[in-house]
Structures are given as C-alpha cells and as structure tokens.
Amino acid sequence: xxxxxxxxxxxxxxxxxxxxxxxxxxxxxxxxxxxxxxxxxxxxxxxxxxxxxxxxxxxxxxxxxxxxxxxxxxxxxxxxxxxxxxxxxxxxxxxxxxxxxxxxxxxxxxxxxxxxx
Amino acid sequence: xxxxxxxxxxxxxxxxxxxxxxxxxxxxxxxxxxxxxxxxxxxxxxxxxxxxxxxxxxxxxxxxxxxxxxxxxxxxxxxxxxxxxxxxxxxxxxxxxxxxxxxxxxxxxxxxxxxxxxxxxxxxxxxxxxxxxxxxxxxxxxxxxxxxxxx
Amino acid sequence: xxxxxxxxxxxxxxxxxxxxxxxxxxxxxxxxxxxxxxxxxxxxxxxxxxxxxxxxxxxxxxxxxxxxxxxxxxxxxxxxxxxxxxxxxxxxxxxxxxxxxxxxxxxxxxxxxxxxxxxxxxxxxxxxxxxxxxxxxxxxxxxxxxxxxxxxxxxxxxxxxxxxxxxxxxxxxxxxxxxxx
Numbered sequence: 001x002x003x004x005x006x007x008x009x010x011x012x013x014x015x016x017x018x019x020x021x022x023x024x025x026x027x028x029x030x031x032x033x034x035x036x037x038x039x040x041x042x043x044x045x046x047x048x049x050x051x052x053x054x055x056x057x058x059x060x061x062x063x064x065x066x067x068x069x070x071x072x073x074x075x076x077x078x079x080x081x082x083x084x085x086x087x088x089x090x091x092x093x094x095x096x097x098x099x100x101x102x103x104x105x106x107x108x109x110x111x112x113x114x115x116x117x
Numbered sequence: 118x119x120x121x122x123x124x125x126x127x128x129x130x131x132x133x134x135x136x137x138x139x140x141x142x143x144x145x146x147x148x149x150x151x152x153x154x155x156x157x158x159x160x161x162x163x164x165x166x167x168x169x170x171x172x173x174x175x176x177x178x179x180x181x182x183x184x185x186x187x188x189x190x191x192x193x194x195x196x197x198x199x200x201x202x203x204x205x206x207x208x209x210x211x212x213x214x215x216x217x218x219x220x221x222x223x224x225x226x227x228x229x230x231x232x233x234x235x236x237x238x239x240x241x242x243x244x245x246x247x248x249x250x251x252x253x254x255x256x257x258x259x260x261x262x263x264x265x266x267x268x
Numbered sequence: 269x270x271x272x273x274x275x276x277x278x279x280x281x282x283x284x285x286x287x288x289x290x291x292x293x294x295x296x297x298x299x300x301x302x303x304x305x306x307x308x309x310x311x312x313x314x315x316x317x318x319x320x321x322x323x324x325x326x327x328x329x330x331x332x333x334x335x336x337x338x339x340x341x342x343x344x345x346x347x348x349x350x351x352x353x354x355x356x357x358x359x360x361x362x363x364x365x366x367x368x369x370x371x372x373x374x375x376x377x378x379x380x381x382x383x384x385x386x387x388x389x390x391x392x393x394x395x396x397x398x399x400x401x402x403x404x405x406x407x408x409x410x411x412x413x414x415x416x417x418x419x420x421x422x423x424x425x426x427x428x429x430x431x432x433x434x435x436x437x438x439x440x441x442x443x444x445x446x447x448x449x
Contacts, residue, residue: 005252096415099413
C-alpha cells in the first residue's frame with residue numbers, strides 16, 4: 001500500500017458521534033409510531049429480539065464498532081510501521097557491516113603490502 | 118460507522134448527525150428486512166452511502182473549505198501528520214459524490230472493491246476506476262496544495 | 269598488523285557503554301545534490317519496534333535482534349553523487365570535530381591515494397555512554413554510520429555473509445611468546 005493510501009487511512013479513521021448521540025436516536029425512535037407489522041412478521045418476533053432492542057443494538061454497535069475499528073486500524077498501522085522500521089534496521093546493520101568490512105579489507109591490503117616490502 | 122461515514126462525506130458534524138439519525142429511523146421502519154448482524158452492517162453502509170449521495174445532490178453541497186484556503190506550508194512534510202490528515206480529508210470531500218463514497222468505503226471501512234460494488238450497487242470495474250482516478254486526483258491536488266510530500 | 273591488533277583489543281573490551289548520537293543535521297543539504305540518498309534514524313521506541321518485527325524463524329534476523337538488543341540508536345546517512353566534489357571537507361570535518369571529544373578513539377583510519385577512498389572507524393570507549401562511528405568518504409559517495417549503545421563488534425562481524433553483509437575476519441590476539449632469559 002502506498003504512502004498516500006496509508007495517509008488516507010489515517011485521515012479517514014473512524015470518528016465517533018458527538019456525546020449523547022445514542023440517547024437522541026432512541027428518543028426519536030420512542031416518539032415514532034410503531035411500524036405496521038404483517039401477521040407473518042409477528043411469528044418472527046418469537047425468533048428474533050424485540051425491534052427496539054435491534055435498533056438499540058445497532059446504535060450501540062454503531063458507536064462501539066468505530067472504536068473496534070479504530071483499534072483495528074491502529075493495529076494495522078503499527079504493523080505497517082513495524083515492518084518499515086525492521087527494513088530500515090536491517091539496512092542500517094547491513095551498511096555498518098559492509099563499511100567495516102571494506103575498512104578491514106583496506107587494512108589487510110596495507111598489511112600485505114607491508115609484508116612484501 | 119454511520120456517523121463517521123456521513124461526517125467524512127459531508128464534512129459537517131451537525132449534518133452528519135442528522136443524517137445518521139435518519140439512517141437509524143429508517144432502520145427502525147425496516148427491521149423486518151434485517152436477517153443477521155452481518156446483514157445489519159451491510160444494510161447500514163448501503164443506506165448511509167445512498168443517503169449521503171442523495172443529500173449532496175439535493176443541496177448542491179459545497180465543501181466548507183476550499184483548496185485555495187489551505188495555507189501553503191513552509192517546510193517539506195515527510196510523514197503523515199494531523200495537518201496532512203486534515204488536508205486530505207478536505208480533498209476527499211471535494212471529490213465527486215460517488216467517487217468520494219468509494220474512497221470512504223475503501224479507506225475508512227477497509228472494504229475491497231467487490232464489497233464496495235455490492236454496497237453501492239455498482240459494477241466492480243466502475244469502483245476500480247473511481248478508486249484509480251480519485252487517487253490520482255488526490256495525489257495531484259495534494260502535491261499542489263501542500264508542496265512536496267513524499268507520496 | 270598493529271592496527272588489526274588494536275581493533276581486536278577493542279573487540280575484546282567490547283564497548284559496553286552508552287553515548288550521545290552525533291549531530292548529522294548539517295549533512296541534510298547534501299540530499300539536494302545527491303542522485304541517491306538513504307537516511308535511517310532509528311532510536312528509542314522505533315528501534316525497539318523494528319527489532320520486535322525481526323523474524324524469529326530467520327537465523328540472521330535472530331542475530332541482528334541480539335546485536336541491537338543493547339543499542340540506543342542507529343543512524344545512517346549515505347549520499348551517492350553523480351560527480352566528484354559535490355561535498356566538501358568541511359562537511360566531514362564537522363563530524364570529525366565531534367569525534368575528537370573525550371571518550372572517542374579513532375581505531376582505524378585508511379586513506380587510498382589510488383581511488384581517493386577514505387575510511388575511519390571510531391569507538392567510544394570512555395565516559396557514560398559508548399558507540400561506534402564510521403566515516404566513509406569516497407569521491408562520489410559519503411556514508412556516515414553512528415551506532416549508540418552497547419555494540420559488540422564480534423557479533424556485528426558474525427553477520428558478515430548473511431543479508432549481503434560480508435564477513436569480517438577478526439583475529440583474536442595471540443599471547444606474546446615467552447622470552448628466554
């Protein structure tokens with residue numbers, strides 16, 4: 001994923017609703033007339049939770065899911081940053097070892113020349 | 118999720134809350150159609166997307182912040198930071214409605230193109246095309262707006 | 269030979285002290301002139317994060333993890349230029365000046381008239397901290413490596429040959445032969 005895409009994920013990170021949002025939604029729902037229900041739908045009430053609880057559950061999920069989503073996105077970002085840091089670390093160690101080796105090669109070269117002399 | 122999608126689309130907290138409340142009212146009226154928690158999440162995304170796009174078309178909505186209001190930064194920005202995030206969020210809000218929603222579903226909701234196509238009832242080719250063009254547009258606008266950024 | 273022995277002696281001591289990172293910010297202007305630049309700044313939490321992501325299944329990465337366990341920071345700046353003369357002696361001089369402060373010892377200095385390569389290795393062997401600094405100043409390339417913290421050159425040399433890091437053969441000093449009276 002490119003830097004722009006990473007930046008977009010950060011910029012579009014889920015944001016929670018203002019405080020009291022759930023209460024305001026439920027207050028509006030309580031003021032609503034109950035929807036007309038066909039007789040066959042009444043049977044489904046036996047199998048599913050009551051409607052108001054469904055909506056309450058979805059409102060709560062809609063508030064909780066952002067936080068779970070935020071944690072998930074943070075974990076993804078941490079993984080991405082960790083991989084980048086690891087690559088830089090491996091490169092840095094490679095560079096240090098490589099340069100030390102070249103210095104040693106030079107030293108050995110000089111040592112061989114001294115011996116010949 | 119519902120509020121967040123609305124906010125990133127509309128860039129207006131009060132409008133986003135109003136829209137989110139309307140979505141939950143619609144949910145209440147259509148509860149019989151909900152089959153499972155997964156279906157609930159799908160339904161919420163679908164309806165929120167549709168309402169956001171409809172809202173924009175109805176109101177001829179303009180983003181609150183225009184690109185020429187974004188100040189030119191002095192220094193090179195090397196990594197994502199709050200300033201960059203804000204600039205990017207504003208640029209996303211300036212995209213055409215369908216492309217904007219595609220970008221939000223991709224980068225906020227982390228949906229893949231197939232899932233986005235299902236939510237928006239759009240061919241997958243169109244989704245990919247929106248994504249490609251939007252990224253190119255954002256990259257270009259961002260570079261012009263905030264100077265050199267390693268993207 | 270003397271140089272090798274001195275290097276080996278330093279390895280045996282195993283610089284186990286901590287120090288401050290060198291100030292390399294004055295080199296950043298060289299990035300504009302360089303055709304290729306690499307800039308690594310790993311310290312504190314970022315260094316630990318990178319080490320955490322090293323694979324436990326890869327024997328070389330296990331060695332790197334062990335090597336960096338005691339480190340406080342790793343800083344690398346490397347610039348590759350199209351032409352010679354794109355950086356000046358004063359660019360490198362600023363770093364050498366810092367390495368003249370107490371505690372730092374230049375353990376190797378190599379200059380090649382043939383190809384113009386210069387290389388210096390410094391160890392911080394005194395004071396409250398320790399570390400390693402390498403300056404490689406070639407006509408078209410400048411590399412500065414600064415490692416802050418416990419650094420075991422033996423372990424660093426063991427990494428030679430893996431991950432493209434060449435082995436470094438460092439001899440342990442032989443005991444001096446007893447003289448007959």
